Each structure stands twice: as C-alpha cells, then as structure tokens.
Amino acid sequence: MRHSSIAAVLFLLGIISLVCAGAYFSGDLRPALFGAQDESQVAGPGIFPFGQRRDPVPGLEEANAPMGSPPPLDWPSDSYKFLAVKGDGSPLTYSPCRPIHYVVNTDLAHASWQRLLEEAVKEASWASGLQFIYDGTTDEVPSNNRAGYQPDKYGNRWAPVLIAWTTPDVVPRLDGQTVGLGGSSSIALNNGYKAYVTGSVALDAPQFGEILDSPGGEAIGIAVIMHELGHLLGLDHVSDPEQLMFDEASWVRDYAAGDRAGLAKLGTGPCSKDF
Structure with missing residues (x-):
C-alpha cells in the first residue's frame, strides 16, 4: 500500500x-x-454511612430484647399478606426492641377521637406485641413526600408516626369511598438490613364523622383505625372476607385469626441498634 x-x-x-x-x-x-x-x-437510602446522611443517632431507645410479645394464637391461619418482604422471604418490620412513637393531627377529628384511637392502638399493640407511645398532637399534615427525619420539629430521632384526620383535598387518594390510608417508610443499611422507622395514617374526616353518626358507628370507627394500623405495621389487603384486612367494607370489627397471625410475625422481627 x-x-x-x-x-x-x-x-x-x-x-x-x-x-x-x-x-x-x-x-x-x-x-x-x-x-x-x-x-x-442507583444508590439509595442506607448505601452511605450515617455520617454522610441526615439521620438520627442510631440505636435511640433500642432495648437489648423485644419490649413485648404477641399472645399465643388460638389456632393457626395463613390468611394474611405482607406489604413488603425481604430477600429471605421474611416481612419488613419495625424493631420490636424500641417503641413506636406517634403524634396526632386533630384539627378535623371527631370529639371522640382519643377514645377510639386509644382502643385501636391497644388492639394493634396487643396483637403484635409492639409498644406504642403517644407524643401528643401536631400541626403536621399528611404528605406523599413526608420526611422520615424532621429534627427541627421532632428532635434528633426518626419522626413519629403521623395519624391525621384530613380531607381528599389534602390527600387525593382518599377521594371516593376510601375512608383511610396507612403505611410506613423503611431504611436500608449498608449491611443489607432493612426496617420500618416511621409511617402515617390518614383518615377522611367527613366520611369518618358519618360513620360515627351511624348505628354502631364507634365500633366501625375503631375497626377502620385498626385496619389502617394493620397497614402501618406491614399487613396488606387479603381476599378473605372474614379478616379485618379484607379489601372491602365488611362486618368484621376485630382482628381475626389471619390478621393476628400476620401481626404476630410483624411483631417478632429482628432488633437493631444500627439505625
């Protein structure tokens, strides 16, 4: 060439x-x-060490053993479903070794809100063994982008669970026949550990008021809150109409066998001082 x-x-x-x-x-x-x-x-929460993220001090209020335990089940049932599971098939849970703090926005709540909420929380705590602590009222409103860590508002800890009576104008997903919504946010650590750290429950105040004004309304109202607390702790809807976590309105007013079996598993997750 x-x-x-x-x-x-x-x-x-x-x-x-x-x-x-x-x-x-x-x-x-x-x-x-x-x-x-x-x-x-793409790197997500938990990929970086705590010093490189805006997180509270790890291990706050974490005891050396679970603070409670679910009661023995009267009979076995597999009529439950979890909202999220980890790689090993176990459900994503709150740590049973620290309490779940919660605050309440009562601006639109019914006058009887405290009695109803206390009863629902007591039932969720009994069925799961998880311990709840009421931190008082708040002016925080529900948000799809709620920050899990709000030190200016709640101090150097994970934000407490928010329970709020609100309207579909604030929470559009409450539009229609949906009376309540509940769920939790998790954190993933760089060692692969994942756990729920906070969450929220939003209740449609106008619909909730109509429920309470109906015959047997208080029992229904408590059941509605218990249903949403089931979601908060990690239960998903089921197709079994005999369970409180059934995905439609029903006659059930208490946690049934499947609900209790699922909550018992959610209450016996691993403890961790690392988050």
Whole structure:
C-alpha cells in the first residue's frame, strides 16, 4: 500500500476515534456499548454511612430484647399478606426492641377521637406485641413526600408516626369511598438490613364523622383505625372476607385469626441498634 494511502487510512481512523470518544464522554454511546444503566443500581437510602446522611443517632431507645410479645394464637391461619418482604422471604418490620412513637393531627377529628384511637392502638399493640407511645398532637399534615427525619420539629430521632384526620383535598387518594390510608417508610443499611422507622395514617374526616353518626358507628370507627394500623405495621389487603384486612367494607370489627397471625410475625422481627 502506498504511503499516501496509509496516511489517509490513519487519518480517517483518527477522526472516527475522536467522534467515538466525544460520543462516549457525552453519554450518547455508553448505552450502545455497555447497555442502558440499571436504575436498581442507583444508590439509595442506607448505601452511605450515617455520617454522610441526615439521620438520627442510631440505636435511640433500642432495648437489648423485644419490649413485648404477641399472645399465643388460638389456632393457626395463613390468611394474611405482607406489604413488603425481604430477600429471605421474611416481612419488613419495625424493631420490636424500641417503641413506636406517634403524634396526632386533630384539627378535623371527631370529639371522640382519643377514645377510639386509644382502643385501636391497644388492639394493634396487643396483637403484635409492639409498644406504642403517644407524643401528643401536631400541626403536621399528611404528605406523599413526608420526611422520615424532621429534627427541627421532632428532635434528633426518626419522626413519629403521623395519624391525621384530613380531607381528599389534602390527600387525593382518599377521594371516593376510601375512608383511610396507612403505611410506613423503611431504611436500608449498608449491611443489607432493612426496617420500618416511621409511617402515617390518614383518615377522611367527613366520611369518618358519618360513620360515627351511624348505628354502631364507634365500633366501625375503631375497626377502620385498626385496619389502617394493620397497614402501618406491614399487613396488606387479603381476599378473605372474614379478616379485618379484607379489601372491602365488611362486618368484621376485630382482628381475626389471619390478621393476628400476620401481626404476630410483624411483631417478632429482628432488633437493631444500627439505625
């Protein structure tokens, strides 16, 4: 091959290399070469050490053993479902070695809210063995983007569970026949450990008031709160109409065998001083 031809080929290869390099560093070619980025690999909560994140001091109020235990089950039942499970198949839970603090926004609550809520919390605590502590009222309103750590409002700890009577204007998912919503937020540590640290329950104040004004309304109201506390602790809906966690309104007013079996498992998760 003539020297002029070799020089031309080398020049052309050089141009191609520069174009490829520019495309690579701009990100245009990387998906074609290596595949699109897997979003599951993006760092999330718990990937970085506590010193690099806005987290409370680990181990706050964590005892050396569970603070309570669920009662023995009268008969076995598998009529329950968990909202989230870990890689080993066990449910995501709160630590049983520390209490679950909660605050209440009562701005739109019925006058009897405290008696009803106390009864519902007592039943959820009894069935799960988890301990609850009432921290008083709050002006915080429910939010889809609620921060799990609010030191300016609640101090150097995970924000307490928020229980609020509200409206569909504030919580659009309460629109229609939905009377309540409940759920929790979790944290993942760099050692693979995951646990719930806080959560919220939102109750539709207008619908809740109508329930309380109906015959047997207080028992129904307590059952509604118990249902949402079941979600808060990690229970999902089930298709069994004999369970309180059934996904439609029913005659059930207490935790049934499946509900209790699920709550018992949620109350016996691992303890951890690391979060």
